[in-house]
Amino acid sequence: MRVLAFGTYDVSRHPRVGVLVAGLRDRGVEVEEVVRPLGLSTAERVRMLQQPWRLPLLVVRLLRCWTSILVRGVRAVRRSPVDAVLVGYLGHFDVVLARLAFPRTTVVLDHLVFAGDTARDRGAGAGLRGRLLDGLDRLALACADVVVVDTEEHAALVPSRRREDTVVCPVGADVSWFEAQQAAPAPRADRPLRAVFFGLHTPLQGTVTIAQALALLADRPDIEVTMAGSGQDFERAHALGRANPHVTWHEWIPAHELPALVAAHDVCLGIFGTGPKSRRVVPNKAYQGAAAGCVVVTGDTPPQRRALGSAGVFVEAGDAAALAVALRRLADDRAATAELRTASAARAREMFSPRAVTAPLQQALARRHPPSTSLQEHR
Structure with a gap:
């Protein structure tokens, strides 16, 4: 099986996706990373969503990063087809690009943070702002074929119609x-x-x-x-x-x-x-x-x-x-x-090792891409 890890995530700030990549590799999955970090922390991203006048900076940075990863991602898939695209943590926007760029490929979203939930926890998710952030969560989930969360309690926040597509993988440690x-x-x-x-x-x-x-x-x-x-x-x-x-x-x-x-x-x-x-x-x-x-x-x-x-x-x-x-x-x-x-x-x-926490994700991907139909068989 071959997976493309794709997005603007930054493992040095948010090690979660690095754990997933390492765990899948340890389990025999071929993973290629196409990444250009956005360079913004969780707090900075939430602040931009809370303060609309900051959004132009986010848009400019996002477009620059997207141009880079889109070109490299398309080249990587043309060079060697993939079974799935893994969109890293804080990928609310990246998953939209992944869905558009790879419409016939399984898209996996590591949805460790719900934007609306996080804003409310920090005292800034009331009213219209909170509803917009909840809408962003729904859009991100709609673009994914498989949703990865870290606890059963977070899985309960996923709309009921998507629960069967939701996988619980603990955060783990690298x-x-x-x-x-x-x-x-x-x-x-x-x-x-x-x-x-x-x-x-x-x-x-x-x-x-x-x-x-x-x-x-x-x-x-x-x-x-x-x-x-x-x-x-x-x-x-x-x-x-x-x-x-x-x-x-x-x-x-x-x-x-x-x-x-x-x-x-x-x-x-x-x-x-x-x-x-x-x-x-x-x-x-x-x-x-x-x-x-x-x-x-x-x-x-x-x-x-x-x-x-x-x-x-x-x-x-x-x-x-x-x-x-x-x-x-x-x-x-x-x-x-x-x-x-x-x-x-x-x-x-x-x-908590990468290999241990990625077992449910590998199993979910194997169900979608059994060995007889995996792209690996046709390479």
Whole structure:
């Protein structure tokens, strides 16, 4: 089977599609990538959709990227036909181009983010704007033959008539996180417990809750915390958490440095938001932190419990006191913490590797293109 990975995605910013590509390749699928990153983060794309006067910049960038990938994509397919076109994460617009450019080919959309849902989570999806973003989601889904989401809860947001075309593939973690765990020094009980958070400071992440917990831990020099990231709640979180002298704040860590940084910690903090979206997702950092060999401490939600099982530590979302208690317990019982780290790494190897998470997608493609009819047979 041959697949064309197509779009304006950026693996350095959004590693999800890189995991899918690596997993399919590991499963014997030939994948060619035709990509030109748009160069905009999720927050920047959402802001442009919220502020219409910014849209001309998006349109100009999009047309430049589309010209490049369209020419290269058509050449690639003419050179060697493909069974499917995989449109990477944040591909709401790219999937329209893919549908027009490859009308008779199976189009797969990695729909990790619903635009309307994300805007509402960030407090900007009410009224006409929200309806327009919901319309954009519907258009994107209509252009795809196969829709890939990351949780059963996100699958429930797909219109019922498209559910049979929807595949659930966990986000997973790329190989760099597993390699970082292997290269990390062995944990030591004679040093402080080290916890890390990385990501955007948005309501979904619940960094205000994290900061409130940090303030409650100011009397614990044996608990050191690294906070990496920026976003709409950063100033408030920093103001609340700076009472704790044992916290190091970074507004930015290069993506290639994150795996080693996280693997040097005992605990990876997940998400603690209380909004509806927080109850539907398992964040990248939960998979990546586990792959790096950390105990993942995160909000107690159904999809996160399914993903992490007994290897995770769960606290009530939005409850700073409960989070502080969980970190105190991990610091007080380092033997139990070491066991949880081992269990976390084992679960990641079993369930979060690129090969593991892409099993449902490969099966869905195989049903559409069985070996007897696959283009691979005619090459």
